[in-house]
Amino acid sequence: MPPGKYGMQEEWEKEGDQEILMDFLLPNGIFLNFLVSPNDTIKTIKKMVWKNARNEALFNGLGDPEGYVFTCINQTAVREELEEESRRIRDVRPFMCVLRLVAREGDRVEKLTNTQISLLIGKGLHEFEAQKNHEVNEFRSKMRSFCEEKAQKRQGLPWQQWMEYSFPCDLEPCSAKSKNKKKIFINVKFEASDFFFGISVSFWVKYIFSCLRNDENPQLTMVHHSTISKYQEEQGRMCNHIYRSCAMSRPPPLPQKKQNTSSLWAINKPFNIHLLQGSRVNADEGMKLVVQAGLYHGSELLCKVVTSSEVTVCSEPLWDQKLDFDINVADLPRMSRLCFALYAIIEKAKKPRGTKKKNKKADCPIAWVNTMVFDHKDQLKTGEFLLSTWPSVPDDKSELLNPMGTVEKNPNVDSAAGLLIRFPNILPHPLYYPPLDKYTKLKEIMDNKNHTEFFEDEKELLWKLRTDIRDCYPESLSKLLLITKWNKREDVVQMVSLLESWPELPAIHALELLDYSFPDPAIRSFTIRCLRKLSDDELLQYLIQLVQVLKYESYLDCVLTTFLLERALANRRIGHFLFWYLRSEIHVASVSLRFGLILEAYCRGNIHHMKVLTKQNQALVKMKALNDFVKSGSQKMTVEDLRLCVKQESYMEALSDLLSPLNPSVILAEICADKCRFMDSKMKPLWLMYRNPWPHADMLGIIFKNGDDLRQDMLTLQMIQLMENLWKKEGLDLRMIPYGCLSTGNKMGLIEVVKNSDTIANIQLNSSTSAATAAFNKDALLNWLKSKNPEDKLEQAIEEFTLSCAGYCVATYVLGIGDRHNDNIMIRETGQLFHIDFGHFLGNFKRKLGINRERVPFILTYDFVHVIQQGKTNNSEKFERFREYCERAYKILCRNGTLFVNLFAMMKAAGLPELTSFKDIQYLKDSLALGKSEDEALKNFKVKFTEALRESWKTKVNWMMHSLAKDNRP
Template sequence: MPPGKYGMQGEWEKEGDHEIMMDFLLPTGIFLKFPVSRNDTIKTIKRMVWKNARSEALFTALGDPDAYVFTCINHTAEREELEEESRRISDVQPFMCVLRLVAREGDRVEKLTNAQISLLIGKGLHEFEVQKNHEVNEFRTKMRVFCEEKAQERQRLPWHQWMEYSFPCDLEPCCSPQCGSSRSKNTKKILINIKFEASDQDPQDPPLVLMRSALKKKATVFRSVRQEPEDYTLQVNGRWEFIYGNHPLCQFKSACVFPLQLVVQAGLFHGSELLCKVVTSSEVTVCSEPLWDQKLEFDINVADLPRMGRLCFALYAVIEKAKKPRGTKKKNKKADCPIAWVNTMVFDYKDQLKTGEFLLSTWPSVPDDKSDLLNPMGTVERNPNVDSAAGLLIRFANIRPYPLYYPPLDKVLVLKTLYQSLKCLFFVKLKEIMDNKNYTEFFEDEKELLWKLRAEVRSSYPESLSKLLLITKWNKREDVVQMVSLLRNWPDLPAIHALELLDYSFPDPAVRSFTIRCLRNLSDDELLQYLIQLVQVLKYESYLDCDLTTFLLERALSNRRIGHFLFWHLRSEIHVASVSLRFGLILEAYCRGNIHHIRLLTKQNEALAKMKSLSDFVKSGSQKMTVEDLKLCIRQESYLEALSDLLSPLNPSIILSGICADKCRFMDSKMKPLWLMYKNPGTQGDMVGIIFKNGDDLRQDMLTIQMIQLMENLWKKEGLDLRMIPYGCLSTGNKTGLIEVVKNSDTIANIQRNCSNSAATAAFNKDALLNWLKSKNPGDKLDQAIEVFTLSCAGYCVATYVLGIGDRHNDNIMIRETGQLFHIDFGHFLGNFKRKLGINRERVPFILTYDFVHVIQQGRTNNSEKFERFREYCERAYKILCRNGTLFVNLFAMMKAAGLPELTSFKDIQYLKDSLCLGKSDDEALKNFKVKFNEALRESWKTKVNWMMHSLAKDNRP
């Protein structure tokens, strides 16, 4: 039996059915002590308490058992009511072996539901309540009403529509872009006063809009910012208490003989656009209480503040470097050491210009990132870890004795009559701009032309809306009015163009509302295809209540398959502090709208928790773990029960009825993934395999496989089936997730090693692959297997080149017995190829070795016809992807919010733009691919050398 850890918590982590001595405190004042099994449920333990209490005093004072509930201090040091009585005590893991019995208060059904939701989403609902945040409270109330109404509508559905919701057909999706497409005393504190100064306004005017003062001007109505005397200003008047700690600033301070200067920088942004010049406070020497007292002016009128304007702050230290030796004329240089950043909206979630005090807990800056101190792409949420974060206190002054609001849409559109639309007839230049798919920057004359011809852009080039939005002056009220007016009558865009508008560069609520209007045309299958990205761009939303959240919840509550994957995409990142609140609230809303789904998801969550426990033990190294030890663990009652009879998180259409302990094992790679095999009643005796990984972030693999799936769908729509295998992959938590086992397959490395005498020669055995296929496909089946190999090899050659997949060795390229070749393990993409001792180990655009060619040519060197057909497959597949290049770029751009190491900015996506030849003609793109194809074939010997080195390193591994 595997040993447990020492200490109280270790008692719960031990495996087996041993007993633990528990203390029970009864409401009658009686104290009980008796042993319970780790596998006993709360309900069973309650029955045992009543049985033991019969012989004690005051037993008759106890009422019905259902009138009481156990409470404990859980392993996170919080009081927890154990309403879910089907849980085992080993799953509860109380901090001490003490349970208190108390009278149940309130609505039991409500409390039980709350307990189930808290347990399922990994976040207690009380965490939302203790925030005492009006926005959170209003969002919860609104979403609860919305989701419960959806649940009631679902109950009234005819039986066939209810079946479609509960058991959606698992059909091959159509993914064409044209288809509709009290704070700790050690806390650092920054106190800053912010004051808005507006234009003179009649105090008798009603508190309607910020624009009203501008309407009282002369005929020009809106004057430029420089013509207006009323600038947007900040009154900085604060202090920062320097606390020694682990921050890089402390290291500089202790090692530097020169005084450190502390600075606050502030910028006003609309999406990624800086609305006016960044302002910086004076330098203050770091001491126990550095002080600022100055006014910072932004060159923008208050009346021109855009609705989604956000203030971005950065705190940094200016460090003077050591002096130069005598005789040098160069002055001492200064370096900036970033300390913290924080963002906040200018308007609150009710459209009101903020007033009063706001304490913002800042986020630590990355010490090495000295280029951009401000972080407009970052969250507007506060850092929940207030005890270790610098606190920024902002005071928004009351500009008027009454609140000021951003005008509602109908009020904005009334102003349209105040402006005149300008038109030019430079349609040739306009067409040139619109036809260039790679346009990201514009000259001033091009911006002017686009703006003058905005009506023509709407009528003739509606898919180029993003270009018009990029050149809109969001700090100029008249331009905002014109753009909002245009959007009301803008034709719906297909998904390939609408998805782009969810980027953080387009935060205006009218734009996002228009985008959701377009996305409503997506079918359920199409929505599932883009769901990963739609969850990620939720991070760009400035307020909890937004159109995208409502849209996702609405569709999730109308299709259980969408709800399943929405749940897991959100649940897998609940540990991320910057989105924990938002994602937790959405998960709560979904659960309230689909109470019956909670049970199914809870079962999956319990199974994953047991998998994590098994994996942790395998990786612990406390003893030499064997496969037999793993099987012994799985055979225990608590594990068999938790790991059996659940819907697969990878695919809710698959039932994992019973785990086959005898066929389970762990793999020999670094993270020791678990290889788990299940019976599936729907496959007539055939088994289903899943791999549980613990220690790897699978989101990059998910994204890559999603792109391969999309490529396959686009090819199939053009009549080209390249027999791809986009196997299932799902991130379920912090560096944990599941991968589908592709049955009847093996790695190229294993096939080569089994056909060779040594690892050194295995990679150069060109006959190994063909001989293996012959052994698996005797007789007439061989030709079919070779054709399948040819098709799939073409597909993966193109896919891995376009996506820039790296680390391509013979252990992560596999082949099925039917001939289908496929790639696995996508830890590097977008051209991030592996290097060894500063040398690039991968020097080919994609993997096309001579043993692959040997199979394609059926083992005959003169069979050029077969190879040319393979080349045609590749070229045709590549041209189809190039025609849809914008879609791939947009989907990758939406994933910037995920925080993947190799995808953090638009610079990382440049590889994709280059590989898809965005902005080039079809002939130019095909010419470029032919060069890459010939290079891959010509330099394939380098791949074989790399494979040989990999095999030798693996064989020498201890």
């Protein structure tokens, strides 16, 4: 039997042109069996089928090839229609190497679009349909209409606005004080290309834009050609066809029945639910099972937690018990969240005779699950719900309930424990939370009441002075919201009404309101209203956090989702990063549905961008295959083995000619196989080099990592980029290098190669005869800079070193960057110092054998000072200037401390191991001296500066140990 006859997985993994025997089942009874190449496309294979079928007796029963489509069972055991006929059979990987030909049904354009979207987002659209969930269906329909409407409007844009969308300028921030404005004329050239669906703009336009980085406040004027109108016409024709096809395939809306309703606020009965039973519960015999239930509004517990009775452990425990909560139905906030915890009680060992203490019980958490009290249509839930739970973290026994967790059910319903609950039918007809337009009328009634019944004097004072807070301290809105009693409808009415007249807040304060502590829809609508004035560059700066707080949203259709899609469809750069920030977490079960639906909506609103993103996705698939090849080799793999693999046609095609996922303004032209290699670290990252499309330009490099979570590096580099922007706006350019870093999947991503640079460790080792003394060679760095910058270039290189060293001293101190050794601090040949590998931050410094190896607030060694002072021991003027740079940079960050704290707080949802709660952010509050005056903050920083310099010898000892461990010289 030929290899691969029954589609063994390893056969598809093999590269090269080894043919595979495949079976073909045709609708008219013909059975074909012939060899195909793994690199053949579906379109090529279809032609081969028709050619082979001509000799069969029933051939005349076949119609035109366009009327048929192949189907297969894919590797995930799902039936898949292969509408995308440009795909290679190797990428499809049909199970058992069988393709079935069926008559094509429905609109081909719609089917092809659905297939392309499924492949791109890494989630089949059939999974959304299989949910049979009204909320999912309504969200898809609404977002599809919204995004397609935006796409149609984009087709009618004037050429200037179309250029701004397609190629947004990426200019460096500059000081607002500068008044030197320049007017630059650019003659834009257009070339014929099949890059999109028709004629495409040559990407050298983007290169011209990037050349403007050093010009302050330029005014751009472009001279255009008539070609662009032809391009837009062709795009418009294609899109209109797609939109018409999509609209025709969309089912009509269901007729709405009128129902009798009552106001929720008229129901003054205690709220309760019925706990029925559990399923698939796994616990040790002899234990007792208990369920704990709590009502939350954001992080606030609305009433006392309720605990069920104890039942004996079994797979399907039965409670059949009503759980009463100490809150009236009328007082339930709109965003009430019901949180459950399933746990077991263990009887502890008996005490020795003579002791009077009773046996104590210990809680053993098993699972948790959350659900909303109201559905997405504002209706109080009724009836039975089977909640598929999430496993509890064994180490965290302090808090059984998890109000910060998702409200999605665990999709692994066959293995997860389940809880069956019933919401009561309070009235024979539905109960709805009163809509916002009724608040004003009700407020007139409530204004006559005297609200003075509060427990704490401070809260009472704040609440009484709430209008004064609005008028005089509007940025303190979050404090007022936190003391609002969301379980009292009178207070809710007052607060929501007050929000209508609250002045818009700057982003630095508005971002805080997207935390899970503020779930009320009125608050989130107000927040988005404030964020609408963000420029595209500012929005990009905060986009990582805005994607993360989507996890706090209780319903699919929310103002934050609509806002992000709206901005992404108006600026392709925003769309690019929104796509990858969502796509990189599509594997996370708790957000897979939400993120998948948003990705689908974006793709439908930007069909043309899909082709660019698909090319990037295909390249990443090949990079992972290369990395797996390197890591799983039965014998030691060599760089030559890797290069031979890259040179194969399928790899060269997939890895060349794409826009960089790290920066969509950068073209990665042809991959240079002979320059590629893999690195020596455990995960064997790939070092991939590309030809630069611009004449006489340096090669471009990216590092592909598979096995490391890059999200913490992304966050740290984002903060460094933000610091640099804030400094530049104050006229301080500290020559930072926040290189590109992007997580693209589960522990997978890309890092930008910073050319012409080396680590301090390598520089020290190469200039010393012994690894033990290398770290103490104070002349190594200065001599290296001299060798790279002869004569008059040296002074500028030292200035670059001085500025960048000041920037990274301040940045690493403020962020509490740990694990700082001489292998993750680098220097460019031009003099710029920069840090890499940010596996520890917020003061999580590395320890060994219980001893803290890092005992300084930031890295400032005497060999750094030696370079700053130009090798002269008495050159104190240069060092004092360096100190002034540090102090000035620190003061600028302190003035913006609230922004950094808010951005880190928004990242709690990311699940980073060193950032899970507000306690982790305390280091940042201390380092930025929040709550202290600028003089107090600067005084504290000066103490840290002196400490770093005085204790630098300890850093050198740590570096020596690292160099000894790394040194492998004979």
